[in-house]
Amino acid sequence: DQAENLEQAIEYLKAALQVRTRKDFSYEWASTQKNLAAIYEQRILGKREENLELSIDCCEKALQVFTYENYPVDWATTQINLGNTYRHRIYGVPVENLEKAVAHCENTLQVFTRDNNPQKWAGIQFSLGTLYKNLGEFCKRNPEQNLEKAIECYQNALSVTEREVFPFQWAEYKNSLGNAYRHRVQGDKRENYRKAIACFQEAKEVHTRQAFPKDYVKTLGNIGNAHQKVGQLGEAYKTFKEAIETVESLRGEITSGNEAKRKLAEEWNKLYQWMVKVCLELGTTEPEYYAKALEYVERSKARNLVELLANRELPKGKIPETLWAELQQLHRAISAEQRILEDAERLTRIEHDLFRVANPHLEISLPDRTKLNQLQQQYDERLASARHIDLNFSLTQQVERISCQEIQELLPDDKTAIIEWYILDSGQMFCTFIITHQGVQPIWKSTSKHLEELEKWRVEYLTTYQERKYQWSSDLAARLKRLAEILHIEEILARVPKTCNQVILIPHRFLHLFPLHALPVSLETWLRYNQETECLEPATNPCLLDCFREGARYAPSCQLLQRLQQEQRPEFQYLFGIQNPTPDLYEDYEWDLGAVGAIKKQFADSYILKQADAKKSEILRFDENAKTVTQHEELLKAHCLFFFCHGYFALVAPLDSGLQLADKCLTLGDIITHLNLKNCRLVTLSACETGLTDFTNISDEYLSLPYGFLLAGSTNVVSSLWTVSATATALLMAKFYEELQQQTNIAIALNTAQCWLRDTTVQGFQDWLSQSKLSRIWQRELGKYFNQIEKKQGATTKPFESPYYWAAFCAIGKGV
Incomplete structure (x- = not known):
């Protein structure tokens, strides 16, 4: 694990500093500080901003020994590290950080010149070009002057970098030069974009789809963006179309850690945004492109879900054991081959750098994707069989398109x-x-x-x-x-x-x-x-x-709505419930206020796990020896699941979000992977913040507890958006299930209950209590509650009129 390896490296280097003191071993002490700085800059664990400050501190300590006069090469390489860290620094003023980075990089040119080390010099020129471009483009600091400097630096780097010897560096420099031209202030705009496109096209000759598909996608994105900027919308559309088709063929190929996975996913997400924008612009004269814009919006959401779940254990759903085992074996083989290819790609680049300087004619084999393509073809064939059995399963495994006509249907x-x-x-x-x-x-x-x-x-x-x-x-x-x-x-x-x-x-x-x-x-x-x-x-x-x-209801996407509408759930007689699983919900006071008991009366049959018995180990039974997970047999019978418990959303790792039960949390990952709710028509999450999703991520996936239950098989979910009032929630749930006895439409039932809670007076609630299915104990308790309000505010006041009380819950899914 890369994160653990880096932590171990930090511990070893810190231990070395206990022996290699500055007083006794000054050079070794400074070298260790320099190495420690590099590790902190790459560190995964901890706060990124604090790790960068630690890296800067270590570099500055190293420079106390590594002076230009005594150790020029060590001084220069430490200056490079310091410049790189300031470039990414989070604390401080961005412009000042970039200007410090420029100063450190320029210092190194005193040691590494074009004559004595042309490749090192080229790398420094490239770094300077990127810093000047960022100053001009993002920080708007003297954009005209800084972008000209960026172009000059990139051209300097290319002047000593031969394509035949260093093809990957050459292509990266070309891409960067193209981007500098794309944002250039001086000169004719169309001519700048022509030069930018020419640079990108040259880079694409190295970054081919077959050998380096991720770089190929990045380069296509640059080309499409340049076409869009000069109004060549048709060319932009064709280029983005090719880039997106490549991205969708790379499902699950981001294997290099969570942070890299997230970053690359967000970069690819921009392709869909650019495509949608192009379609909207084309739609002003050709209205059929509005429909295409909507289709790409849906494809973006589908791709993000597939990518997010790609490297997890396959959800079983309704798939037969034999077919699921075949899919699981192919899934693991594909993941292993993807890791091999990623390593091969990295080694290919290193080999070019190491060996082709001495032997420019040395042929180095490019990564061969034949085996991966064969495995994916086999997987797609078995997936087609699974699709006929469980519609939701294929939704998590490959990007499936939905047309505008299908959306209308x-x-x-x-x-x-x-x-x-x-x-x-x-x-x-x-x-x-x-x-x-x-x-x-x-x-x-x-x-x-x-x-x-x-x-x-x-x-x-x-x-x-x-x-x-x-x-x-x-x-x-x-x-x-x-x-x-x-x-x-x-x-x-x-x-x-x-x-x-x-x-x-x-x-x-x-x-x-x-x-x-x-x-x-x-x-x-x-x-x-x-x-x-x-x-x-x-x-x-x-x-x-x-x-x-x-009714007004919600859906995560049109594609998932299409799948839900193909499922039939006519039965609604069996309830599976989780009631007050944690001590704070039952020790001093039963915080469901009798709502679960009232709801239970409306079903012909029910199974309720209450208080300390409401355990995750009861819902999902893990067999450590057989390495299998089986769900509670009553869940398969359930037409309705009702959870009255605490919920939470984990921003850093959304799949770890969940519902707090008596022993452990039932996570979103558990729900998607292990639950089979093939008979379930409604899951009600009467808990706090169960409808939240990751709002820090610019990707399109709507990953939340409701989505998890929909993927697990339920056709509807009711969930909350904020920490809700216990009294208002109990009343809303009791009324909601009363309404469900009168009609099958879940959205209408919830909306009716919400309007009732909003519009009913104290007197109205008192009249309703005696007719409700709440126990006499809770009727009396709630009667006292409303009597107190009546004394203070009068019988005609509407105690739950604020949207805080009634608007938190949403109906998500098929609706019926």
Whole structure:
């Protein structure tokens, strides 16, 4: 494990410093400090910003001994390390860090010259070029001057780097020179982009798809970007199309650690963003490209899910044992071959650097991907068989496309609409797709200013939620009003036909964190959708869900929605429940307030694991000897799962997010890999923050507990977006399950319960209690609670009118 190896190296070097003191072994002490600096710069564990500061400190200590006069080469190489660390430094002012990095790199040119060490000199020139480019492009520090310096440095590096001897360095230098031309301020814009494209095309001759597909994709991205900037949208579309097809053929090939995996995934995600932007621009004159933009949005989400799950154990789902074993064996063989190829690619580059200087004509074999291609072909053949058995299984294993026509066919009638958001990189835009039976409606596109406002709103919302929850809950209604303005929800709804009575919301990235169904709307908008409603009474403070009588629900993506709609779950008689599994939920007070008991009465049969018995080891039974996992037999029978427990989301490792049970956590990884909910119609997560997803990641995957349960087989999930009020949640859940006795539509049942909780007065709750299925004990307890409110605020007050109480829960999935 690379992280463990680096930690061990740090311990060994620290131990060496106990012997190699500066006083007794000054040169060895300085060398050890220099080596320690390099390890800290690469360190995986710990905070990145602190590791970089430690690296700088070690370099500066080494330079106390390594002076230009006494040890010029050691001095120069330490200067290089120090420059590299300042380039990546997080603390301090970015411009100042880059300028310090430039100074350190320029110092080394006193030792390494073009004549005495041309390759070292070329590497320093390349580093300087990158620093000048970053100063000009990102920091906007004298961009005209610094970008000219960058071009000069890259050209210097290329002047001593022959393609035949150092093809990989040469291609990297060409790529960087192309990027410098792409951002150049001086000269004719079109001529600069022509030069940039020429550099990228030359680099592509080395970075071929067959030998180095990841570099090939990066180079294609640069070419497509350059075409887009000069308005050559057709060429940009073709180039991005080829790059994306290559990316999708590389499923699971990011094997070099979590950080590298995340970084590369985010780089590839930009390809989809660029493609969507090109399609939107083409769509202004050729509307069919709007449909293509939507298709690439969906493909982006599909690829990220496949990549995330690629190197984990295969989920079993409903796959027969023999077929699953074959797939698992091929899956492991593919992963092993990918690691071999990654090592071979790395060694090929090293061999070029080491041997072709002395022997330029030496032929070094390129990585052979034939075996990997054969294994993937076998895997795809077996996957096709699995797809007929378990629709969700193939969704986690390969990027499957969905056409705009197929998306339209997801709509059950002409009274249903899909609203799907998509956020492009910072400084660009976000857009909203509206899909009806008539096709993709005119797309709403924001300005860069709107995106800045959205980002600012997001930061303020999350910061206040994490640090000042009382203020956050008090201000929630006002915050949602501002979000509605930023998203231009009125303009979006104006494009949804007024005949629609049902809406499916598909958020993107951090929009998954917010209750879009609770966004306030104007009375005019509400009236537009309620003109034919009998006994029409004007809504007091209408919101989006009030506009759609047949429900507002969510879906992670159109592709997953397509799979869910193909599943049939007509039965709803058997309940499997987890009730108050941790002591804080039952020792002094049963925090479900009797809701689980009331819900249980509405099912013909049930199985409840309560308090200390509600263990992960009961749900999933691990056999250490046989290395197998079997789930509780009652789970296979369950039509409904109900969890009343604590939930949490792990930002650093989303697959470790989970539900806290009596012994251990049931993680998202466990849910996807081991649960088979083939008979389940609804999973209700009556716990805090069970609907959260990774808002720090720019990738598109909607990885959360609800998504995990959908992939495990359930067709619907109800989950929460924030830490919820226990009383309000118990009442909402009791009413929600009451509604489910009257109708099969889960979204309508939840929306009805939410409106009831929002609009009901103290007197109304008191009247309802005696008719509810809550036990007499809890009827009395809640009666006392409402009596106290009545004394203070009166019988007509609405105690749960704030969205804090009723808006946290979302219905995600098929709907019925």
